[in-house]
Amino acid sequence: MKKITLLLFLMLFSKGFSQNLPLDFESTTIPYPFTDFDGGVATRIANPQISGINTSATVMQMVKGQGAVWAGSKITMAAPINFSTERLFKVKVFCPVAGKRLLLKFEGAGFSFEKLSAPITTANVWEELTFDFSLDAVNNVNNQIVFIFDLGTQGDGGPNSTYLFDDVTQSLATGPILDLPVLPLTFESTTVAYPFTDFAGGATTILPNPFPDAVNPSATVVRMIKNQGETYSGSVIQMAGPIDFSTNKIVKVKVWSPIAGKKLMLKFEGSPVDFDNGAFETEVATTVANAWEELTFDYTSPTLFPPVNNNDNKIVFFFDFGNQGDGSANSTYYFDDIAFSDGLSAPNYFISNFTMYPNPTSNQLTLEAIGSIEKITIYTILGQEVLTKNTNINNSTIDTSRLQKGVYIAKATIDGKESMMKFIKE
Structure with missing residues (x-):
């Protein structure tokens, strides 16, 4: 009898202290272990705004501290979050200022991935935000959920930088779950996701080929716009797995540029083995304007580039790196058909004369x-x-x-x- 009682106690104890989705923050036994960072302070409090769609007794409060730009907090779950089929997440929020956004990010044992919400439509009213990861690169090994409000804007530590959130749920996604891409990349598949993440003012869109010609008659291509005043803008695509450079180190990309002489920098990164030093890159200049051409990126020489590896799982695209864009047609580029290509097997003659x-x-x-x-x-x-x-x-x-x-x-x-x-x- 004592053994059965002890077993039941251990089972209840274990269950009571396991934080899993959904998160409603109502339990008196779950610790809800949040870790604050960069000036964010998350606190579990009695709901000060019991109204509308949220009549819960307990919610989370996030205060963005004075001068804090990247402030947030993350909760560690009892186990990795499974994204195999359920990729739709919802979070109820209460925001003091309309137009703010919530960044929801997943971290842990694998690569991190994130999504920015739509702007919050109404101030001082509970609202439910939706985050659909059905077309994104995800994994099933991350066990941390990160919450960041108004990313990139300084907080003041006062009421205008105080947010509430509650009821984090996971459910079946609204769209099909697509496969992640592998080389070659043609952007033509309807069953493969092409998860681009733009940064520093780059804006990437997959669309019908506006300039089909003999070099590139493809139906679908990628457009990248380099926005006004941006210097290092670009976009990165997450691949299904590490890219193997063991037998082939030459990559080709079809490019359309409005101005001849502009360069495309092609970079490979994302190595979980050596994230900081595992990246390698090179630049190739376009030679024609307003026409498709195929550029060749040669990664064979260890004296010119950091050594290639077989661990990187992301491809980064930079156009006209180091020069400011203007967001116009002169800063609009297209690319397509990224693939390995065999190099020329040229003789290496060394003759006395x-x-x-x-x-x-x-x-x-x-x-x-x-x-x-x-x-x-x-x-x-x-x-x-x-x-x-x-x-x-x-x-x-x-x-x-x-x-x-x-x-x-x-x-x-x-x-x-x-x-x-x-x-x-x-």
């Missing part, structure tokens, strides 16, 4: 030969011709300052015979 220095090079490359160098042609690693010079001497210097960083092939015609050698532009 053909030398080349310095290698790596920055601004100029000198070729010397015993015989007469009749012609020098420079190719990318994929075989695209980028520079040609005709000579009739045994010592010739080429201006390489305009070449993009990467691996190139120099082909020299010497006394009627062709020889090739690789070099690196840094």
